[in-house]
Amino acid sequence: VTLEQRFQSKVDADERIEPKDWMPDAYRQTLIRQISQHAHSEIVGMLPEGNWITRAPSLRRKAVLIAKVQDEGGHGMYLYSAAETLGISRDELIEQLLAGTAKYSSIFNYPTPTWADVGAIGWLVDGAAIMNQIPICRCSYGPYARAMVRICKEESFHQRQGFEIMMTLARGTAEQKRMAQDALNRWWWPSLMMFGPNDATSKHTAQSMRWKIKRFTNDELRQKFIDITVPQAEYLGLKVPDPDLRWDEQTQHYIHGPIDWKEFEDVLKGNGPCNRERLETRRRAHDEGRWVREAALAYAEKQRARDTQAA
Amino acid sequence: VTLEQRFQSKVDADERIEPKDWMPDAYRQTLIRQISQHAHSEIVGMLPEGNWITRAPSLRRKAVLIAKVQDEGGHGMYLYSAAETLGISRDELIEQLLAGTAKYSSIFNYPTPTWADVGAIGWLVDGAAIMNQIPICRCSYGPYARAMVRICKEESFHQRQGFEIMMTLARGTAEQKRMAQDALNRWWWPSLMMFGPNDATSKHTAQSMRWKIKRFTNDELRQKFIDITVPQAEYLGLKVPDPDLRWDEQTQHYIHGPIDWKEFEDVLKGNGPCNRERLETRRRAHDEGRWVREAALAYAEKQRARDTQAA
Amino acid sequence: AELRFRYATYLGDTSLILAQRLGEWVGHAPALEEDLALANIALDLLGQARYLLSYAGEIEGKGRSEDDLAFLRDPSDFSNLALVEQPNVDFGHTIVRQFLLDAWQLELFEKLQASSEPRFAELAAKALKETRYHYRFSAGWVVRLGDGTEESHNRVQAGLDALWRFTSEMFAPGAADEEAAAAGLGPDPASLRAAWLANVEQVLQTATLKRPADVPFRWFGKRHQHTDHLSHLLAEMQFMQRTYPGAQW
């Protein structure tokens, strides 16, 4: 048996691959790409909601929002750590993000013009993320699977908070209801796009499923999300912005209208409404923080030198 | 007759001294100091009111406020030009301001926490400034006197606008009235201090009066200001924050309570509420504008070189 | 009437939001002369906005004043070009934003003089004169900065690279301007592009600047799709009116 065969039979037997185990290079690279994209998404994802921390409409909502954005930062940290077990450093990964060579979830390239967007992101974006992430809790790579268990628990908490914000708006004044509907209009289609291209055009799926990095196809997950979310929108009294949407008795699924894949491509290629701004913001924070990180290093070195001298 | 005597008899005859005329060095230095302080005051004075341009409560008020702050910048320009006729450049003067070695009117070291401050500054600060400046229209130094004629005309326009803002507030809602009274409370005493120390302690007065740079003493001007302003406050239905204030039948003047000269000294020495901020703001604008000024110079030089080549 | 309302607020919001951005500069510009010039442009734009929003309020007939429209609408009600809500960043970005807009207003107001609605025609005639002056200022600075020092060249090029994507909105269909053109109220937005581009390209060439590539960018302020900057700008601008509803100032 080759190393590769041993590896695949472990995966097939649903055993976990751990950092010290042998693994195919393509498996390693796929994981680094996927975990770091996920980590970057958490970090960039702090910005659209963070935009409302200073303007949250009650002290309770402000506290909950700060805690949520902080959780996202925490998720970024776990995920960078998981990626580091594959032999790449957090600094390298962040360099890739800032250089624009690494991707992050396109959904965070949309703006948050109103408070309702905070609700919509929790409800729809976190909702879609969970749908994507729950299967990864059983991913073949141990550190990633374990990070994901913790993350999913927090995400579903965030999802409920987001839904609760939407419910408060939907039950509120006419202006609040309008705000909620407007947010749903803007976030619905981008949320569906979060599951990635149609299975027919998705290039990574087959290999990733064999490696048990991925367990469902894009379209399967998208369908699951729609089936769960449409009744929630109805419960809120909001209208899903898809004139073609209908319940299909035969398949017991909702059938949705065509997705504008051209928009998906545009945003992916950097021409979404906020791509430039998000990267710019991260770069600025990185650049403006350089002197602080340098100071911490310089101080640590001085301390080491002092300790050595004292010893 | 010495040059000095000829100079003084010209002054005594109310003739104007012009840039090319002989003048005593102390006269020149006094004028440079006074004109540049005045110019700096216009420039720094753009900031407290400028603070409300983005938040002005109506489009009309916004336009009027932009125009007013712009006028102050214009006054700064005339005054720097007047100072330049005495043999010092605008750049040198601005360096002195930014280095903290030149003074500007202490009144601009007070903050503008509410919209009513824009009204109070126009009414009280511009009112006091006019009182100080009208006599300078007859100042012995020609360029300064001529600049002042133009400035005074605009200032009295500003003063009326400020009074009108106060009147609108005083006739407005309870909150607006409270805002107006609060602004009067905060600006009254600093406005009285604008006329400088008591005559008994003022060091420059005598010589400046002989040179006809100054025509009334600090206390005379202050009294005039109070006599005009107290009835205006009464007309507005606002209370001047001086428990000792009373009308004196005998002298036909208002008698005011003691001025807190310790506060005046503190602010003058740099420990007012906004001294650091004002200078910081000017310095930042200057530093951040350096590359622009350098570009303009570089471009002008390239153009000159091109013209020469073409010729 | 509803179309005239939408067209007037589209043009009025665009002038208003840019005036608000320029107002942030007052007292902070690189030199006194530029401070006064930026204030002047802000005043002209504010004047245009007041004319157009007052007119919009009249047409609407619900008693809304210029101030009601400026201070009591939500971000999603504004239809300004997304370009003008972009932050000042530095003098380079500010000048590029101004230049791109001025060059567009030159073409727009030129043609708007022929509007079938006299109020638009009248506004256009006055605004065109103002815009010529603004354009002289902004194009002059684009050239000076572009062909000045290495730093100024890089900064103004960075501004151009950052803002170029917002220019497609000026000429794209899909909002009040398209319908206005059909109704003879104003020019077809697409018809402004050739002259605008020729003009811009010539200035950029003189300035030794590189015209960025066109990218597909489909988020248009005139269709109420704004960047995150607008809500922050409005929170500041509207604070007084929101806090003290109904008060006279």
Add this chain to the structure above:
Amino acid sequence: AELRFRYATYLGDTSLILAQRLGEWVGHAPALEEDLALANIALDLLGQARYLLSYAGEIEGKGRSEDDLAFLRDPSDFSNLALVEQPNVDFGHTIVRQFLLDAWQLELFEKLQASSEPRFAELAAKALKETRYHYRFSAGWVVRLGDGTEESHNRVQAGLDALWRFTSEMFAPGAADEEAAAAGLGPDPASLRAAWLANVEQVLQTATLKRPADVPFRWFGKRHQHTDHLSHLLAEMQFMQRTYPGAQW
């Protein structure tokens, strides 16, 4: 009761405004660890503010909630220390502001545990634990930045020079805290100074920083004399509540 209201809002406003400033950092800090730490401190301070403002509303007995007090008061009604409304500027200024305030809260909460009012005592016991953690973070960074590189030393010294004048307010009489001390509600502000200064001086020495000279500075936030920064901060913080009065969120 009125005194307890004023004392509770003084302490509550101070925590609230600093939490708001720290909230501006979230997503923008020099590294992920600092981002999370600043968010944590903001959350603790916000918790203190909510406790104190809710209590103030109760005492007042006019049915005002924590949100009414936070979002519907004018700047001149706020009595926070002027120190905490100062802008973030950079990480150096932010850390100095935090350090000076943490060192003060350490002394304050320590003594406030003995308040004759159990609600203040209870808050103090909880807040003291939180403050010890904040102080460890801020003092640790003051030392690292002060004794780090030349740039970091200069920046943190600049922060110290800019902010030192706001520290006299912490110990000066003339507001609710003085009366609170007389009534046994809280410590005499002046009594906190010796321990605060000893502590601060020791950290500054370790950090190789120079303690700025004391200057006479008489404008106190706790006496409602605020710098220009507060009204901008509140305009942003209060925008939603001001714009949609009466709505539930």
